[in-house]
Amino acid sequence: MKFRRSLLILIPLGVAVLTLAFVVKRNLEMRERLLCGIRMKSLGTAVKIYAEDNHVEPNEVVQILIDHGDWKAEDSLCPTSGQPILLAAISAARLADVSPRDVIAYEPLSYHDGKGANILYGDGHASFESPDAYREVIAYSKSAGSWGAAEDLTSNGS
Ligand SMILES: [Zn+2]
Secondary structure (H helix, E strand, O other): OHHHHHHHHHHHHHHHHHHHHHHHHHHHHHHHHHHHHHHHHHHHHHHHHHHHHHOOOHHHHHHHHHHOOOOOHHHHEOOOOOOEOEEOOOOHHHHOOOOOOOEEEEOOHHHHOOOOEEEEEOOOOEEEEOHHHHHHHHHHHHHHOOOOOHHHHHHHHO
């Protein structure tokens, strides 16, 4: 009887602990996705401004900013994977004339365990896209010919 009563207490307690662990893990994931998107947006904005003002190719800007102490290397990393946020291969001349749907920066799907990935668009907003939406953006970028790095994305992306 006493054993049965203990079970009646322990089972709900176990469920509550598991639920709490799940909620904490999910909140951590959401926070990291958000931080990743914020870093991506900041990085893309800094690169765009510096490349336009100094007539430097975007893919050279991050290292220049880090070398000058204007950017911390860790702020260029996805907080979940610890891997670098990638810039789309858009030239400085083209950067001033991007469309809202052009991709400025991205990360492979593998960075967030295949659950989705952040993309920074030409209109300056970063969004965590589902794997299907992510692949759609890649397909669009390939068809629009606006993104020279599309090949890299698909090879790392799935
Ligand atoms: Zn990330």
